Amino acid sequence: SSTVPRPVMSCGTVLLVEDEDAVRAFASRALASRGYTVLEARSGVEALERMKTDGADIELVVSDVVMPEMDGPSLLRELRKTQPNLKIIFVSGYAEDAFKKNLPEGEVFAFLPKPFSLKQLVQAVKEAMGSDATASD
Template structure:
């Protein structure tokens, strides 16, 4: 896959260090600027310090310290144009209980790096 021309910014929130590092590397290799955080509190702090737009939030549904829905609300306050992509290793009922609806952009873990890139590109293109 070829890197994207624009330097779109992605806020990546994943509590597993190794998964977060791998995902950040995959996204950076595609030309994205990545702000990586281990939980929602770190993510909102990074977003406050970030100069410029955040185009996409990629977040795990189940995280320590802050529910993903609360994180999304905070991101939307600071970056109203940001798109959202949820990911989780949990299935339907847990997602619904977390406030994630069927039509919400979502990646089921585990997924391939190519699947991540395809989904990110699809979401960012739908925002144009």
Template sequence: MRRLVDGDYVLVEVTDTGSGMPAEVAERIFEPFFTTKEIGKGTGLGLSMVYGIIKQSNGFIYVDSTPGEGTSFRIFLPRFVPAEAAGQSTEMAAAAAGAAGAKMDLSGTATILLVEDEDNVRAVNSRALTMRGYDVKEAASGVEALEVLEELDGKVDIVVSDVVMPEMDGPTLLREMRKTRPDLKFIFVSGYAEEAFAKNMPEGEKFGFLAKPFSLRELAVAVKTMLNEG
């Protein structure tokens, strides 16, 4: 479980007086597809999606459970500080982009290769895009993404990849994929500023960028926009 970093947060705490959970269950509840329910009674994706959404928002979630006494969840979300007047133009631009996205048809049938080393985050984003009609293929690393691309004989319309990953980072992955698919559409996802890595990319390289944290709608808008580009 991630350690809380210094910062200003809003705390949301939910507590029940139910049966509680043993330690071996509590430590796995955020894992995708882990469930204590009978087959067919649950997917085990609920809490993993909660974890993914919170992490994607730069937040933290912790659980404290005692068998026979109940369970408490504590959610720490970054405190929102209203922009000063000098930054209002950026805020207005973001609002305008959001309004434009609200009018878009965000469904599609393209094949998306989603590359993200955090299982929970990947599960949330994959589910959101699949529900829009996309055929989503997943990879937990850049190395695995290259293997998936080869297995699919290069038949991928767009790649959505995290920037910082073990084994192979996003920019390296892009360069490797360009060797066989020079026209492949690519979107980088990162908590870092675009300029932090864009300067290390080949001159003239085209790619989309989605800054963390982002909503699932913003993800769908970014994918649709990139697919619509010539």
């Protein structure tokens, strides 16, 4: 679609799992404009497919909690089988406690309540990715 050269230094690769096209497009653009490489999936099932092909590059998964076919917590359980250290941010219009009980004990994740702003999204991703990287602003 556009011929903008990719920045040489990507900030990292993010897999965005969101069944609402508008939300996914908005989040994808926001992260891409900040230098992240963004892969998109419309469902948990599609996310697992992306993981099979691009899993080695993906450092962070940003996933909606409530999705058809496979919800966020179920997706996380599947992802953990192959990538125990994968970072995850759950996005939800519901309270964190509403889905936390569906997660494995001691699971570490970040939480971004909907609706979120571009700034909140970028900040959450930066914090999740930056816990072991020394990236400066």
